[in-house]
Amino acid sequence: VEPGGTLITSGTTGSPTGVIIEDALKAVMGMGNSSSSGAPVIHVAKTTFNENLVSLDLSDDNFSSSYIFQSSFKLDGQYLYKDPHPGVFPEKHVSLLNVDDLSFDSGSGIRIEFADVNIGIMAVSSSFSVDHGHFHDLVNYNLIPAQKGIGISAVGLLSTPNSILVEGTLFERIHSGIEVRGNYNTSVLGNYYFRDIENCAISIN
Numbered sequence: 257v258e259p260g261g262t263l264i265t266s267g268t269t270g271s272p273t274g275v276i277i278e279d280a281l282k283a284v285m286g287m288g289n290s291s292s293s294g295a296p297v298i299h300v301a302k303t304t305f306n307e308n309l310v311s312l313d314l315s316d317d318n319f320s321s322s323y324i325f326q327s328s329f330k331l332d333g334q335y336l337y338k339d340p341h342p343g344v345f346p347e348k349h350v351s352l353l354n355v356d357d358l359s360f361d362s363g364s365g366i367r368i369e370f371a372d373v374n375i376g377i378m379a380v381s382s383s384f385s386v387d388h389g390h391f392h393d394l395v396n397y398n399l400i401p402a403q404k405g406i407g408i409s410a411v412g413l414l415s416t417p418n419s420i421l422v423e424g425t426l427f428e429r430i431h432s433g434i435e436v437r438g439n440y441n442t443s444v445l446g447n448y449y450f451r452d453i454e455n456c457a458i459s460i461n
Contacts, residue, residue, distance in 0.1 A: 257286045257296040267302030278306040279338050288317020290354070298322040302366075305329045305349065309341055312350040320357035326365050331372035334397050345397040348375040352382035362388035367426070370394065374405040381413045385421040394430045404431035404454050412438030424448055433457045 257263045263284065267274025277283045283305050286296035295317040304327065305311035311329050314322075329349035336344045349370055352358065360377075362368050367390040370376030374396040377386070386408070394405030407427050412418045417439045424446035427433035432455045436442050442460060450457035 257284070257298055262297040262299075264299045265301065265303045266299070267304075275303040276306060277303060277311070278308060279336075280308045281310070281341070282313045283308040283311045284313070286314040286317070286319070286322070288315060288319075288354075290316045295319060295321065299325075300327055301325040303327045307331055307333065307336060307338075308349075309336065309344065309346050310348065310351055314351070314355050314358065315353040316355075318356040323359045323361055324368065326362045326368060328369040329371070329376065330369065334395075334402075346373045347398070348378040349373055350377040352377065352379040352384060354380070355382035355384065358382070358384040360384065360386045360389060364388070370407065374398065375409050376406070377408045377410075379408070379410040379418075379420075381411070381418055383418045383420070385423070386425055387423045389422070389425040391430060391433065392426070392428045396431075404429065406430065406432045406435055408434045408436075410434075410436045410438075410440055410442075412436070412440040414439055417441045419443070421445070422448070426451075427457065428452050431455050432459060434459070436460045 265275045370391045371393045376391045391407030396403045396405050419441045422444045425448045428451040433450050
């Protein structure tokens with residue numbers, strides 16, 4: 257999706273499987289222009305992302321008019337099966353670079369799910385929120401033996417702090433829940449829990 261463009265996916269009410277996007281190098285890509293207008297608008301609702309190298313890749317703009325709602329990010333096998341990357345282990349589901357104000361939201365319905373790869377959301381100098389997410393069973397298959405993965409990994413490289421807001425979100429059976437480095441304001445609120453975490457629930461450096 258280029259600056260000024262719009263993408264809308266919407267599955268069946270009450271089910272995250274109405275729309276399925278799979279076997280892509282980058283399932284949804286939004287490229288901004290770092291200006292105050294013309295940002296890509298991406299509305300993803302009740303959509304399942306499966307077996308993609310990267311499912312959501314956004315960069316260089318304000319995405320306050322975009323949202324990811326009640327969707328699922330997963331990998332049925334340990335690695336990709338189809339060309340051009342057979343046998344490759346995906347590193348992350350979501351990649352954010354210089355992104356502002358993106359919302360991952362489930363309201364009170366089906367949680368946004370992240371599972372099966374090394375990192376659920378990888379962010380560099382980006383601000384975003386996650387409401388009623390579920391990060392579970394993330395695995396880094398690039399290591400031998402395989403090790404549990406990370407829910408959210410964020411690095412802030414700017415002089416002005418970015419922000420992360422996590423509300424009502426579950427983290428379980430992973431290495432770390434939230435790892436933040438650099439210039440970030442991080443808030444974790446609501447009825448959430450961290451369960452079966454190998455390393456630490458929240459790490460801020």
